[in-house]
Amino acid sequence: MTRTFNFLLAAICCSSILFGSQATAQYTLTVESSTPAVAAGTTYRFYVDMTDATDRFSAIFGNDQSPLSINTPEGAFNSSFNASWSASGINPAFLGFFPEMADDTYATVGLDSPAVAPAADPSLVEDASQPITPFFLTNGATSLLSNTLTGASYYVLNTASNGLPDADLRVLVLQVTTTGSISGTLNYQVFPLGVGADQVQISMDFDGAGTFGGDVAGPACGCTDATACNYDDTATYDDGSCAVNDECGVCGGSGIPEGDCDCDGNVLDECGTCGGSGIPEGDCDCDGNVLDECGTCGGSGIPEGDCDCDGNVLDECGTCGGSGIPEGDCDCDGNVLDECGTCGGSGIPEGDCDCDGNVLDECGTCGGSGIPEGDCDCDGNVLDECGVCGGSGIPEG
Incomplete structure (x- = not known):
């Protein structure tokens, strides 16, 4: 869980950096000093200043990119009656008997006391090789440092009501009582x-009240791949934005649109x-x-040789694709x-007896010359001595 939380803090650094000095100016750190109830020295209360009643405080953290440190050379006061590293061990019912718990x-x-729902006591993750809890448990502790890769953090979820600012638009995040300086x-x-x-x-340096x-926490983020088209030689953390040129030469582009x-x-x-x-x-x-x-x-x-586009030819009548002179006709005109x-x-013309222009003679022969000269009829008879055509003349006797 420790490494996971620290990784998440690193992974979101780039979006945080976008706020720059504006975020620093908005979310300042106020350290107030007061006289302890019982213990010697000075009690310092650390508040993160918000700008809106709906702003939520999330976490205090430290790692190799953003070291967390508290220095109390003269030692920090830790009451033996609070066995917890947080305010969850300060029971208001016991303050009358052990007033030094307030310091x-x-x-x-x-x-400044145990959480009551919907508030929630902060959770803690820390590097076992560099824990931060001894600073809150050991009387006379002189320093707190978290600067490893794993780091440390105490935090509440976004649903905890104590992450919201108080009436003065601030959130209490730390109390330290010491007889000397604090930074x-x-x-x-x-x-x-x-x-x-x-x-x-945000990273805030402090010294006393x-x-x-301060400056926005975390390294510069960008593309750290030197082969990418958007390589950023100033980036120390790869934010996953590395891209290549598409086929159109656009860095990170999607290429030729569908x-x-x-x-x-x-x-x-x-x-x-x-x-x-298109076609001209x-x-x-x-x-x-x-x-x-x-x-x-x-x-x-x-x-x-064809007469049309269908492969037809002219027939004997000059008709394209025609069948020629119809059967029974003698020409292309229907004759x-x-x-x-x-x-x-x-x-045969009227009056003619044949196709050659002949007429019937007196014998009824077409083109004939009629009764031959000397004949008396068309049968070759002649007149006898009695003048009878074809007769036998004066009978014998």
């Missing part, structure tokens, strides 16, 4: 307005060109082709052969 040297957070350094943590995430840690300022194709915010056009304007007007694709007469992008148009074999003809 005891003790650690505290807002209490040292207190490191403490405060939650402004009670918000733990906004904690500040008075109101003291949907973009480069670091300038461009997107791919329809041709797959980053930041391009008049073109039909990204290769500079245009539509041919058949509507084919980059095509060569109607093939030679048929007449009786004379003429395409679209009107046949």
